[in-house]
Amino acid sequence: MKNxxxxxxxxxxxxxxxxxxxxxxxxxxxxxxxxxxxxxxxxNQAGKVLGFAGLGNYRILFSDKAFLSSLKITxxxxxxxxxxxxxxxxxxxxxxxxKSRHSSVPEYIFFSPVAISLSAYxxxxxxxxxxxxxxxxxxxxxxxxxxxxPAGAMxxxxxxxxxxxxxxxxxxxxxxxxxxxxxxxxAARMDGAGGWRLFFDxxxxxxxxxxxxxxxxxxxxxxLISAPIIILTEGGPFRSTETIMFYYYVEAFKSGNRAVQNxxxxxxxxxxxxxxxxxxxxxxxxx
Amino acid sequence: MRKRVQRRPFDTFKYILRKVILLLLAVIVAFPxxxxxxxxxxxxxxxxxxxxxxxxxxWSNYAKALGHGYFGSFIFNSIGTSVLAALxxxxxxxxxxxxxxxxxxxxxxxxxxxxxLTLFVPQEAILYQNYKxxxxxxxxxxxxxxxxxxxxSAAQMLLLMGSFVSHGMQAYDAARIDGASDIRYIWDVLxxxxxxxxxxxxxxxxxxxxxxxxxxLLVTNRPRSRTIQVGITMLGFSESGETGxxxxxxxxxxxxxxxxxxxAKKRIETALISK
Numbered sequence: 001m002k003n004x005x006x007x008x009x010x011x012x013x014x015x016x017x018x019x020x021x022x023x024x025x026x027x028x029x030x031x032x033x034x035x036x037x038x039x040x041x042x043x044n045q046a047g048k049v050l051g052f053a054g055l056g057n058y059r060i061l062f063s064d065k066a067f068l069s070s071l072k073i074t075x076x077x078x079x080x081x082x083x084x085x086x087x088x089x090x091x092x093x094x095x096x097x098x099k100s101r102h103s104s105v106p107e108y109i110f111f112s113p114v115a116i117s118l119s120a121y122x123x124x125x126x127x128x129x130x131x132x133x134x135x136x137x138x139x140x141x142x143x144x145x146x147x148x149x150p151a152g153a154m155x156x157x158x159x160x161x162x163x164x165x166x167x168x169x170x171x172x173x174x175x176x177x178x179x180x181x182x183x184x185x186x187a188a189r190m191d192g193a194g195g196w197r198l199f200f201d202x203x204x205x206x207x208x209x210x211x212x213x214x215x216x217x218x219x220x221x222x223x224l225i226s227a228p229i230i231i232l233t234e235g236g237p238f239r240s241t242e243t244i245m246f247y248y249y250v251e252a253f254k255s256g257n258r259a260v261q262n263x264x265x266x267x268x269x270x271x272x273x274x275x276x277x278x279x280x281x282x283x284x285x286x287x
Numbered sequence: 288m289r290k291r292v293q294r295r296p297f298d299t300f301k302y303i304l305r306k307v308i309l310l311l312l313a314v315i316v317a318f319p320x321x322x323x324x325x326x327x328x329x330x331x332x333x334x335x336x337x338x339x340x341x342x343x344x345x346w347s348n349y350a351k352a353l354g355h356g357y358f359g360s361f362i363f364n365s366i367g368t369s370v371l372a373a374l375x376x377x378x379x380x381x382x383x384x385x386x387x388x389x390x391x392x393x394x395x396x397x398x399x400x401x402x403x404l405t406l407f408v409p410q411e412a413i414l415y416q417n418y419k420x421x422x423x424x425x426x427x428x429x430x431x432x433x434x435x436x437x438x439x440s441a442a443q444m445l446l447l448m449g450s451f452v453s454h455g456m457q458a459y460d461a462a463r464i465d466g467a468s469d470i471r472y473i474w475d476v477l478x479x480x481x482x483x484x485x486x487x488x489x490x491x492x493x494x495x496x497x498x499x500x501x502x503x504l505l506v507t508n509r510p511r512s513r514t515i516q517v518g519i520t521m522l523g524f525s526e527s528g529e530t531g532x533x534x535x536x537x538x539x540x541x542x543x544x545x546x547x548x549x550x551a552k553k554r555i556e557t558a559l560i561s562k
Contacts, residue, residue, distance in 0.1 A: 013386045017386045019439075021402070026420065027413075027435060031416030031419075032408050034416055088312070106309055106313045108552065112548065114544075123537060135322065135339070179560045226501065265415065268412040272407060277407070
């Protein structure tokens with residue numbers, strides 16, 4: 001009897017963590033490991049292993065012009081999106097960093113993008129930027145083709161990306177500004193620092209960690225972007241918005257290309273793991 | 288104070304410039320949302336004429352969106368899956384967080400480390416393998432398939448562990464002396480004590496599952512099984528020249544979240560602003 005209750009007592013903790021472990025194993029560890037191992041094997045469409053491929057799958061991936069072009073396009077997207085996103089959210093947060101009588105109205109507006117889903121924004125942009133005859137052209141007095149021409153489509157996707165991340169980044173940055181010790185800033189002000197100097201030498205460095213978090217999140221979203229592109233441009237026109245993960249989506253789910261699918265997934269996985277490791281080590285070092 | 292009185296012309300200029308930039312930015316950020324509301328009353332002609340407002344508002348767009356054959360089942364699937372995912376994930380995460388903070392067992396740190404490792408794996412990189420798993424389990428086109436990959440979150444487990452630890456162990460020791468079971472203790476003591484954290488986990492899961500696009504798109508191929516975020520891109524209104532009905536559908540999906548956001552804003556700020 002005592003033995004039985006002892007056994008229950010000892011297995012109980014494992015029962016508590018079992019659902020979490022089971023889910024993590026089934027939908028994370030196992031698929032990640034399987035994808036990684038399969039990236040070194042030759043696997044046919046049905047999923048049957050035909051043999052060892054070494055780095056063959058990676059060679060196939062890197063000799064695919066469409067993949068190389070998607071790398072370039074993702075690079076371009078990162079270069080355009082990350083600075084734009086950081087600058088605009090930081091601008092909004094710094095303009096509303098002090099609480100005043102009317103500050104809650106712009107606060108609600110800047111926070112509101114979190115309430116609008118990815119597909120809702122993408123569909124809205126599809127209408128607003130639909131081509132030469134579009135609402136945006138009418139307002140701005142432009143004659144751009146937007147999503148109907150390569151450069152315009154890229155710009156539209158970048159703007160869409162900024163809107164998708166705006167709300168959450170804004171609230172993080174704004175709250176970071178308000179968390180800083182006002183006494184330090186007031187003391188600097190007493191010493192005669194003001195305006196730009198005060199902002200760039202004092203207030204901005206004080207929220208450096210939060211800025212880094214938003215830059216990191218933006219970078220992650222930029223590398224992994226696919227869903228807005230599926231809705232908005234479907235990679236076009238002329239593959240001008242075909243990012244890595246959109247290419248992955250097409251190869252894995254439309255063409256059924258196992259070689260490309262597994263090797264690309266493993267590359268993204270390794271990249272994400274490295275990035276997360278660097279990020280965590282950095283954070284650990286901070287007190 | 289003295290500075291404000293002696294404001295130089297340049298300071299006034301800077302003040303106005305700041306307000307102008309703020310106004311401009313606010314208008315830009317709010318514009319798509321405002322256009323969505325405004326254009327949900329448009330006739331097809333208003334869209335062709337690139338209007339921003341209409342003089343002849345039409346409520347019929349809303350009727351048309353609601354009358355769409357699948358709109359109801361899209362919404363039903365979305366609410367069903369997100370509520371289910373929120374409930375299950377909260378249970379899973381609470382149980383695990385409790386075990387890691389209150390119980391002692393062999394391999395605890397190893398298991399915890401392995402679970403935290405899932406944070407390093409972006410869902411996007413294992414999309415295909417997960418799709419295969421769900422297909423093999425026969426869960427395509429089911430709620431189970433739609434929520435399968437969002438039932439555990441290491442980030443939320445860590446959040447709850449932080450909250451659980453902050454209450455100390457005295458209550459647990461007292462409950463054990465009283466002979467209360469662990470489940471009883473979790474339900475009667477731990478959950479009420481960690482109310483805000485548990486609620487955060489639930490609401491976060493609810494919203495992310497409801498707004499998820501890519502995964503539900505992949506694991507459903509029958510219209511009747513689709514969630515609203517996927518379905519709304521396939522209503523076919525825009526293609527048939529009924530963009531107004533498309534916008535009305537977007538408004539109906541967005542408004543509940545605008546309300547939640549407005550209600551939650553203060554809470555989120557208090558949680559984020561450390562004093």
